[in-house]
Amino acid sequence: MDKLDFMNGQIKALLNFANAVIKAHPAPEKLRHHFETIARADPNSPEGLSLSEAYVDGMHDIDRKIAVALEHAIATAPR
Numbered sequence: 001m002d003k004l005d006f007m008n009g010q011i012k013a014l015l016n017f018a019n020a021v022i023k024a025h026p027a028p029e030k031l032r033h034h035f036e037t038i039a040r041a042d043p044n045s046p047e048g049l050s051l052s053e054a055y056v057d058g059m060h061d062i063d064r065k066i067a068v069a070l071e072h073a074i075a076t077a078p079r
Helices: 002-024 028-040 053-076
Strands: none
Touching: 002 028, 002 053, 028 053
């Protein structure tokens, strides 16, 4: 359980960082375009292991959260 808690903490920290970068980025539309290109790519297997459904689901969950943050940054960006 400690390992899962640790990993959840890492994920939360990375999401916090991603949100900070998104909010500070001078061109959120361009950032969204690059993110969408990367997010559409097939997921890579960590260390050559097969990908579980849970792994892919988790990756898509984080991708959705980042996409929402990007949309919010675009909507509130000064014009």
